[in-house]
Amino acid sequence: MDQKNNGTNFCLINGKPTSNISHQDRGLNYGDGLFETIAVSNNQAEFWHCHLQRLNYGCDKLNIARPNPQLLHDEAKTLIGKQVSASLKIIITRGNSERGYKINQHNPPTRILSISPPSSSRLSENADFLQNKAKFGEKAQFTGVNEHFEPNFNAVLEERCVLGQTTRRLSENADFLQNKAKFGEKAQFTGVNEHFEPNFNAVLEERCVLGQPPTPNPAPLKHIQLTQCSTKLAHSCLAGIKHLNRLEQVLGRNEWDDADFSEGLMQDHHGFFIEGVMSNFFIIKNQIFYTPDLSHCGVSGVMRSVVMWLIEHLKYSLVITQLTEKDIRDADEIFMCNCLMPIWSVEKFNHKTYQHSITTQLMHHFQQINKYKNSYQWKR
Numbered sequence: 001m002d003q004k005n006n007g008t009n010f011c012l013i014n015g016k017p018t019s020n021i022s023h024q025d026r027g028l029n030y031g032d033g034l035f036e037t038i039a040v041s042n043n044q045a046e047f048w049h050c051h052l053q054r055l056n057y058g059c060d061k062l063n064i065a066r067p068n069p070q071l072l073h074d075e076a077k078t079l080i081g082k083q084v085s086a087s088l089k090i091i092i093t094r095g096n097s098e099r100g101y102k103i104n105q106h107n108p109p110t111r112i113l114s115i116s117p118p119s120s121s122r123l124s125e126n127a128d129f130l131q132n133k134a135k136f137g138e139k140a141q142f143t144g145v146n147e148h149f150e151p152n153f154n155a156v157l158e159e160r161c162v163l164g165q166t167t168r169r170l171s172e173n174a175d176f177l178q179n180k181a182k183f184g185e186k187a188q189f190t191g192v193n194e195h196f197e198p199n200f201n202a203v204l205e206e207r208c209v210l211g212q213p214p215t216p217n218p219a220p221l222k223h224i225q226l227t228q229c230s231t232k233l234a235h236s237c238l239a240g241i242k243h244l245n246r247l248e249q250v251l252g253r254n255e256w257d258d259a260d261f262s263e264g265l266m267q268d269h270h271g272f273f274i275e276g277v278m279s280n281f282f283i284i285k286n287q288i289f290y291t292p293d294l295s296h297c298g299v300s301g302v303m304r305s306v307v308m309w310l311i312e313h314l315k316y317s318l319v320i321t322q323l324t325e326k327d328i329r330d331a332d333e334i335f336m337c338n339c340l341m342p343i344w345s346v347e348k349f350n351h352k353t354y355q356h357s358i359t360t361q362l363m364h365h366f367q368q369i370n371k372y373k374n375s376y377q378w379k380r
Contacts, residue, residue: 027093
């Protein structure tokens with residue numbers, strides 16, 4: 001069945017708007033393929049060039065034909081459409097084949113592109129939804145208009161009284177409860193301005209919009225608690241690439257249900273810390289950055305490469321090495337990173353509380369860089 005999102009398809013398989021895939025696809029049968037998860041902002045894919053570099057490297061490693069870069073770009077652009085903020089996923093598999101592991105090089109790869117709203121990690125930084133829901137019940141709704149978490153925004157406005165600070169950009173500009181007391185049920189949070197909502201003037205004409213249009217403010221650094229996973233990462237000749245076999249991460253993520261923990265730290269079988277379940281990590285000790293050596297296992301993330309570039313740009317020292325439990329315990333700061341987070345400061349891990357002053361500085365500089373230029377290089 002074709003899926004549409006405000007005129008834009010959610011999924012393209014080999015360029016066609018569909019969600020159907022053959023039962024003979026080797027990605028489905030053997031995990032024989034690769035994927036990239038790309039943050040979209042301002043209608044553009046962030047760090048596209050870096051993602052393409054890693055994807056191509058992975059294709060070469062698995063001996064899968066590289067996708068046509070212009071074709072991939074055009075399909076991504078079609079999916080992104082007018083999305084201000086979203087998550088774009090690219091999957092390349094070896095394509096269809098008969099039973100058995102033997103590769104038929106004559107079969108073309110399968111190309112899957114899909115788009116979805118940003119992860120809850122970005123949404124959680126924008127509002128205290130639970131607090132609003134406790135006050136107002138089921139009427140409390142996230143529209144997330146400024147970051148386009150809710151594609152059917154206008155429909156939501158027509159059906160709901162939207163309560164609470166929809167985004168942090170908006171929350172600093174209006175006291176909704178005060179306005180609601182003054183103006184009653186006509187009070188609506190649209191959370192729109194001309195930078196984020198193409199139909200801004202039309203919405204203004206139809207709704208009583210209270211408060212000033214939001215002024216963009218940098219997202220604050222998120223502070224998280226980290227847990228330690230017992231699932232160990234095996235050494236592999238496929239270290240570094242983002243292949244479709246993610247069972248270790250699946251097992252690791254299912255080790256905890258406690259909402260206090262946002263991420264889990266994983267070790268290899270030698271006890272060295274390698275990565276988070278869904279992220280890379282850095283520690284800071286005496287103003288020197290350290291990050292794990294991923295020569296034998298782990299995924300070399302695009303955001304890891306960007307952070308490494310930023311560390312160099314800020315004239316800090318970086319050491320790539322094996323990190324032990326003592327290294328983690330003795331660190332001054334720890335932060336996690338991936339393309340959707342993009343940077344999370346670790347506040348607490350294994351009963352120790354960590355600082356975040358240099359991480360905050362790093363996050364500030366990250367927010368200033370151009371995420372769309374092609375000068376960033378993916379590093380293995």
